[in-house]
Amino acid sequence: MSDRLKIAMPKGRIYKQASKLFREAGLPIPDDLDDSRKLIIEIPEAGMDFIMAKPVDVPTYVEYGAADVGVVGKDVLMEENRDVYELLDLGIARCRMSLIGLPERKPGHTVRVATKYPNVASQYFRENGQQVEVIKLNGSIELAPLIGLADHIVDMVETGQTIRENGLVEIKTIFQITSRLIANRVSYRMKSEQIEALCKQLQHVIPGQELSGNQA
Amino acid sequence: MSKPKVFEKPSGMKDYLPGAVSRLRSIESRVLACMEKWGYRQIMTPTLEYYDTVGVTSATSDKKLFKLLDNRGTTLVMRSDMTAPIARVIASLLKDEPLPIRLAYHASVFRAIEEEAGRDAEFFQTGVELVGDPSPDADAEVIALAVASLQAAGITHFKLAMGHQGLLNGLLQELLQDRPADQEQLKERLLARDYVGYRRLIRSMDVPADIQAKLEGILELRGGKEVCSKMSEYTADEHTRASIHELCEIWEALSAYGVQEHAMIDLTMIGNFSYYTGMIFEAYSAELGFPVASGGRYDNLLQQFGRPAPATGFALKTTRILDILGTGETAETKRVLVAYVPEQRREAYQLAAGLRGRDGYAVETRCVSSIEAGQDPEQTAEGKLAYMGKIYDEIILLAGESDGGVRDE
Numbered sequence: 001m002s003d004r005l006k007i008a009m010p011k012g013r014i015y016k017q018a019s020k021l022f023r024e025a026g027l028p029i030p031d032d033l034d035d036s037r038k039l040i041i042e043i044p045e046a047g048m049d050f051i052m053a054k055p056v057d058v059p060t061y062v063e064y065g066a067a068d069v070g071v072v073g074k075d076v077l078m079e080e081n082r083d084v085y086e087l088l089d090l091g092i093a094r095c096r097m098s099l100i101g102l103p104e105r106k107p108g109h110t111v112r113v114a115t116k117y118p119n120v121a122s123q124y125f126r127e128n129g130q131q132v133e134v135i136k137l138n139g140s141i142e143l144a145p146l147i148g149l150a151d152h153i154v155d156m157v158e159t160g161q162t163i164r165e166n167g168l169v170e171i172k173t174i175f176q177i178t179s180r181l182i183a184n185r186v187s188y189r190m191k192s193e194q195i196e197a198l199c200k201q202l203q204h205v206i207p208g209q210e211l212s213g214n215q216a
Numbered sequence: 217m218s219k220p221k222v223f224e225k226p227s228g229m230k231d232y233l234p235g236a237v238s239r240l241r242s243i244e245s246r247v248l249a250c251m252e253k254w255g256y257r258q259i260m261t262p263t264l265e266y267y268d269t270v271g272v273t274s275a276t277s278d279k280k281l282f283k284l285l286d287n288r289g290t291t292l293v294m295r296s297d298m299t300a301p302i303a304r305v306i307a308s309l310l311k312d313e314p315l316p317i318r319l320a321y322h323a324s325v326f327r328a329i330e331e332e333a334g335r336d337a338e339f340f341q342t343g344v345e346l347v348g349d350p351s352p353d354a355d356a357e358v359i360a361l362a363v364a365s366l367q368a369a370g371i372t373h374f375k376l377a378m379g380h381q382g383l384l385n386g387l388l389q390e391l392l393q394d395r396p397a398d399q400e401q402l403k404e405r406l407l408a409r410d411y412v413g414y415r416r417l418i419r420s421m422d423v424p425a426d427i428q429a430k431l432e433g434i435l436e437l438r439g440g441k442e443v444c445s446k447m448s449e450y451t452a453d454e455h456t457r458a459s460i461h462e463l464c465e466i467w468e469a470l471s472a473y474g475v476q477e478h479a480m481i482d483l484t485m486i487g488n489f490s491y492y493t494g495m496i497f498e499a500y501s502a503e504l505g506f507p508v509a510s511g512g513r514y515d516n517l518l519q520q521f522g523r524p525a526p527a528t529g530f531a532l533k534t535t536r537i538l539d540i541l542g543t544g545e546t547a548e549t550k551r552v553l554v555a556y557v558p559e560q561r562r563e564a565y566q567l568a569a570g571l572r573g574r575d576g577y578a579v580e581t582r583c584v585s586s587i588e589a590g591q592d593p594e595q596t597a598e599g600k601l602a603y604m605g606k607i608y609d610e611i612i613l614l615a616g617e618s619d620g621g622v623r624d625e
Contacts, residue, residue, distance in 0.1 A: 065505015085409040089416075180412055185507065186500040189377045189480070192438065 005048045005194045008062055008070035010055035014179050017092040018071045022046075025201040047194065059084055059182060068187035069195060074177045075156050079117045085188050088181040088199055091206040095158040097174040099124075100145075102167065107151040114144035115154040124154065124174050142166045228327075228337025240340065240538055242548070243369045244322045247342045247532060250368040254361050256320035256344045261301035263324075267291035273520050274300040275491040282328040282337070294326035299529060300517065302345045307521035315348025315525055322534070336535060343511070343531030347518065350526035352462050355495040355513055356469030362499060362509050362530045363475040369537050371501050371508065376478050378497040379485030380463045381512070383447075386456030387434065387483075391427050402431070406486055411435055437483035441467065444481070459494075466495055487512060495528065503540045508533050553604060554581045556614040564614050580608075584615060 009015055022029045027046045041050040051067050058072040059082035069087075075097055077086065097120060111132040115121040118136045125132045135150055142162060144150040156177060157163065157170060181202065183195055225231070232240065248258060264284075265271065268291070271281055276296035284292050295301055298321045306317055322342040344361060346354050359376065366374055384406075388399045398421055405414035418431045430450060437443050444464040451457060463481065470476045479497075487496050487510075496512030511530025518525040552571055556564035561583070568579045604611060 063505065083409070086412045089412045184505050185409070185498075186502075186505050189375055189482070189498075189500050190502050192480075 003047075004042075004044070005069065005191060005198065006051060006067045007048055008051045008053045008058045008067035008072075010058055010070075010072060010179075011052050012055065014055060014071065014073060014093045015052075018090065018179060021090060021092055021202065021205060021207075024205040027201065056080065062182050062184050065184045065186055067184070068191055069181060069183045069198070071179055072182060073156075073179050074175070075117065075120070077180060077182070078175070079119050081119065083185065085183040085185065086180050087183055087188075087195070088202060089206070090179045090181055090202065093177070093179045095156050095177045097154065097177055098157045098170045099152055099154055099172045099174060100142075100157070100163055100168050101152040101171050102145050103169050105145070105151060111152070112150040113152045113154055114141055114150035116141060116156075117154055120174070121154040142168060226337070228335060230336060230338070236538065238549075239541060240534070243534060243537060243541070244340075244342060246368045246370075247365045247534075248320060248322055250364050251320040251342075251344055251361065254318070254344075254357075254364070256318040256346075256361075259302060259305065259319045259321055260323070261295070261298065261305060261321075263294060263326075264292045265295055265301060265304075267293045269521075270295065270300040270304060273303070273517060275488045275514075276327065277488075280327045280329060282326040295323070296327055297325050297531065298323050298341060298343060299345060299514070299531075303347075303517050303521050303527070306347050306525070307518060307523035311523060316354070317347045318344065319347075320344045339533070339535035340538075341531040342534045343529060345527060345529035347527040348525045349528070350515070352465035352495075353469050354526075355462075355466045355528050356473060358511055358528050358530050359466070359470060359479070359495075359497055360473040360475050362497075362511060362532070363473075363478055365532055366499060366501075366509060366537075369532065369534075370541050371537060373503075374478060374499050374501045374508065375480065376497055376499045377480055377482040377485045378463075378466070378495060379481070379483050380459055380494060381486060381489065381492040381496050382494050383456060383459035383463060384434070384483055384486060385489075386453060386459050387450060388431075390451055390453040390456055391430055392421075392423070395421075395423075403486070403489060406484055407489070411484075434483055437481070439481060440476075443483070447483075462494065491517070497530070501540055504536055506533070506536055508536055508540070549576055549578045550609045551607065552577060552579045553608045553611045554579060554614065555584050555611060556581065557584050560614040567612065567614070584613070 009018060019029050027048070029043060029046060039052050041052065043050065051061060053061055055072060056076050056079075058067075058070040059077060059080045061067040062070040062084045063082040070084075071090065073093060078097075097117070111130070112135055113121055113125070113132045114135045114137050116137060116139070118134050121134050125134075135144070137144060141153045141155045144153055145168065146166060152171070154174065160170060163170065181199065188195060252258070267281070267283060271283070271291070271293035274281070274296050281296055282294035284294070286292050302319055302321070310317060320343070322340065324338050324340050326338050328337065342365070344358060346358055359378065363376070388402060392398050398417075401417055402414060405411075405417060414435070415432055418428050421428070433450075437447060444460065444467060447460045448457070451460070467476070467479075467481065470479050485496060485498060491514055492512045493515040494513030497510065498507040499509035501508050509530055509532045511528070513526070513528040515526040518527055554564050554568045554571075564581055568581050571577045571579045
């Protein structure tokens with residue numbers, strides 16, 4: 001382990017917002033990293049290395065200590081259920097996990113639910129005492145109810161535009177999603193000063209702190 | 217499920233090749249020697265135990281226990297740690313031995329359903345139990361011994377985080393007197409390391425602002441001596457104060473042992489609530505993403521076996537330490553090959569016997585004609601000897617005419 005803090009960053013949508021937040025917190029993160037194809041970006045002036053990971057892999061890197069801390073959506077955390085510290089709600093990449101379906105559809109005896117989040121979906125239905133068959137899909141989830149593969153879908157909703165355009169409706173919000181700062185069990189203690197300093201810096205610039213909803 | 221291929225093993229089970237075994241044995245012997253010097257005698261217990269005795273009392277969650285049935289249909293478990301078996305022995309076979317009792321062990325333990333493929337379902341732990349001493353000095357002893365054991369194992373750079381289960385319980389109890397459900401939920405959040413959820417839950421609770429601030433402040437109770445004084449401001453409750461005093465006493469004792477530099481206090485450091493009762497700690501190495509040792513006080517376990525007694529202890533995660541130290545063979549043994557022609561068999565065996573009598577020698581013998589008549593016809597005798605030169609530290613060739621030439625490699 002180097003002395004620099006290794007941060008697993010999610011590539012894509014969340015990265016832009018996360019790097020903006022880091023810059024607002026006064027960390028000298030260059031803003032032209034988005035288009036870079038480099039996987040490991042050294043930022044010695046901030047005492048950090050960014051590890052550019054696929055968002056769903058961020059908790060795995062952190063659990064195993066390949067990264068000290070990471071930025072990841074609550075949706076991934078709920079689905080992956082990794083043994084990591086969840087230190088801060090960064091208040092960015094705000095969206096929600098929802099149950100979605102066609103407006104007037106009567107499911108048959110077996111209710112089928114398509115989702116990218118099989119663990120989240122099964123847990124939700126179990127806790128509600130409903131028996132369903134969960135089908136794991138990897139993308140274009142909205143397709144499933146339209147072509148009769150599933151009765152409902154469980155998916156992340158940001159603006160709701162995609163589901164409206166496809167004639168679907170949000171039946172219920174399961175939980176609110178924002179990005180979180182997570183930490184490895186060992187790094188949290190071995191690099192406690194660096195991690196605490198990072199938390200303090202970020203805490204000052206987290207947007208909409210009072211708005212925190214009622215989520216798990 | 218298709219029939220497994222011949223080289224397959226059950227998920228999570230591992231072979232240990234000679235290099236790894238050599239390293240493992242060397243860690244094991246150094247650590248056990250260290251524990252013996254502190255007065256801890258070694259004990260061995262069976263791999264299989266009854267689910268109803270050791271299974272249900274262990275700190276391992278039920279779904280992670282490796283269960284099977286014996287020929288009468290009774291549920292058995294593969295031991296998931298050594299603490300519950302040792303408690304069983306102390307309450308039965310050793311029931312007449314006066315307390316305190318100090319025992320050490322090195323054993324493999326088993327866990328079912330580790331979700332990651334290849335994550336160990338069987339792994340080694342080396343640890344101690346100190347039964348019958350309720351004092352902070354006993355807790356400090358096991359922590360100091362954990363430090364000494366890690367050093368004996370060859371880990372140089374590590375840190376220890378120490379919390380106190382009873383103290384945390386007491387604080388929550390005092391701050392949220394009539395709200396046991398909230399207490400439980402907060403503990404669940406801490407146990408899940410979900411600080412975001414912890415803070416959010418506090419803010420959603422209908423309690424005065426100063427209580428909220430105190431509850432949130434628990435997350436900040438980390439550091440050294442200053443944490444002790446900070447905690448005293450937290451509570452008026454006599455019981456909680458006693459816990460704080462105990463934690464501070466342990467801290468002082470660690471200073472007396474000279475190991476305080478490795479340690480930090482961290483009240484968020486918690487474990488299984490139905491099991492641990494007092495001090496609780498984990499040790500971390502910079503080279504690994506998982507703890508290398510953990511332990512704590514468990515004063516309620518022994519009474520479940522009918523001999524109520526306070527107890528404290530720890531276990532090194534020996535398999536993980538092996539991951540840090542690598543699996544290269546330890547250089548302590550010199551590997552020697554005595555190669556000979558059939559006519560000099562007697563001399564060769566005598567020479568080998570003589571070398572085996574010395575410390576630190578591992579001696580193999582081999583008839584040279586069998587080297588020449590190897591299975592691979594394309595490989596020359598010279599080629600084979602050169603290859604063997606990489607394996608052995610020294611090759612002694614007894615080949616006829618002279619009294620035996622010596623080849624150093």
